[in-house]
Amino acid sequence: MSSTLSDVAREAGVSKGTASKALNGRSGVSAATRERVVAAAEDLGWKPSYAARALSRSATGVFGLAIARSSETVGAENFFMAFVAGMEEELSHSDRALLMQIVPDVGAEAALLERWAAERRVDGIVLMDARVDDPRIPVIADAGVPTAAMACEDLGAGIAMLLVDEEERMRTMLEHLASRAGGGHERIAYIAGPPEFLHVARRRRAFEEICAARGIGASVLTSDYRRASVARWGREILALHEDEGCRAVIVDNELLAAQLLVQLRGADLAVPRDLAVTALEDSILCTVTDPPLTALGRDVGENGRQLARLLVELAEQGPAGVVVADPGAVVERGSS
């Protein structure tokens, strides 16, 4: 069916080895021969067999990304796809591809990474959503697969890092709230994600420390990112507003913030007049709520490109430097 290198070599009247060198732009082939081989390849519509090349080069040209999220949340968060799109853009420059697989939980993800490593299925791994006591780290350390991660602290195990300064991000948002006309909130609430995520823990700590330093009351609510719990926070936020004078709430992501806005709609309280609501992630979703959501925006596509570059560097040349991500800026809309 498809033609092979042997066909091309025969057509050009040279050996397979010479044909290979000519086609790969290696030196040690005369210009005339190279031309003849290239023409023959073109003629036959020859393309190198992916599997054969991967086997002989012992490199797959593929980076793996396992995602331990429910299909419910993976689709809902814009962050994820924008990030992946950025990675792919960068990877396409070096003719690499991304192998994505959705798994039920981190345990399954760790197992998958281990298998990928053992099967030499990928040249490197992208780690998302780093966790406290992350089971994937020892697997990566053992396997020694080149790995890159976007996280708020160095993960060790030789993992190339795109570092996110969550403290600065939190500070930026708190400063925005403080600067509002009639600012000087005496109490601010933070609706955090599940505490097993490293970035959540870091954000929470930053929130509490900064508030304490400024003499602002800090209330933290925890969300499991599920819709069912939204009604509960609505009530809790209302109670915090009425009983403790809470006048602003920071929400971990924009989807949660939008849902909170819906909960608050029926209540006897106006956003942003009585209560400001802001999100720590931005997306188009923020523009279609009522009021539109103020959010901390960042260039997620660029982050994806940065991480891809880090991983390529690590896979090709060994230990890469640490890159610090742009912390982003507040996009003011109607909710604050």
Place this chain on the structure above:
Amino acid sequence: MSSTLSDVAREAGVSKGTASKALNGRSGVSAATRERVVAAAEDLGWKPSYAARALSRSATGVFGLAIARSSETVGAENFFMAFVAGMEEELSHSDRALLMQIVPDVGAEAALLERWAAERRVDGIVLMDARVDDPRIPVIADAGVPTAAMACEDLGAGIAMLLVDEEERMRTMLEHLASRAGGGHERIAYIAGPPEFLHVARRRRAFEEICAARGIGASVLTSDYRRASVARWGREILALHEDEGCRAVIVDNELLAAQLLVQLRGADLAVPRDLAVTALEDSILCTVTDPPLTALGRDVGENGRQLARLLVELAEQGPAGVVVADPGAVVERGSS
């Protein structure tokens, strides 16, 4: 580094061929030998090399999905990720993976598919967003790669189909609008997507035919899915409402519908009292707008699983049957 089949064979005291048979559960190996081989493999932590297996079996265990969408829209639409998640779920049962690549346009996508085929990079291809005169179809027909698509009509070229009855979907939505208290709209508008998409053309035709048959005035606006054009429709819809008594608008997807809602917010017109707004796709986004959006929901994850099954069947056993997708049902919310 990683152990190979030779290591396992030596450890178990058998030949490579026998070890291979034992590990792959083939017949012609004594139970005792099989046990010894399996134990040796376990011992050494052996896993088959992906590339070697792909080469000798001439099958990659990978299906390819090229996406010709801007990273802007790929993230915004929930449909896409929910669909992919469904596919992956199904594929993971047969130990297959999805190779996804984002490309700038259909031309690039066609070129990529051609390359994938020539490199024997994938065992099959998933085709999304079928178009009028789709440049990918001849490529697939030529290459003969097993392909499956979700679309509103048979695409030929031996492509396995998950058929969506766009006419029935449109009818369902129109019937919902007709059944509203004070129904009997004299004019309905439809904001359609780019006409090069097959499903858009089909929806539009259905919209016009059904309206004509029922004596309802039909106005069609065309959107390129870009945000910049949203303000324009806002004005056009208002004009249709005031000048021609248009009292309902159907929007191609929920993101567009949500943006229309925002445009309409400042106007002297109430949704749904003066104008009903509904979307032909549903997602969590519909629940956070004000008012929440009535939408035509369907089980997109199930669609993904169905398409994956079709593709597996086609790749393994040749020509598969046609499956008709569930047309979905109206999820009534506040906007209609």
Place this chain on the structure above:
DNA sequence: CTGAAAGCGCTTACAG
């Protein structure tokens, strides 16, 4: 039931 050999389609030293 088991082993030796050939083959999948490339790449890469090694001679000439």
Place this chain on the structure above:
DNA sequence: CTGAAAGCGCTTACAG
């Protein structure tokens, strides 16, 4: 500059 050979790590007829 060019060719013949070995190797990447599996699978699969073919003998025995």
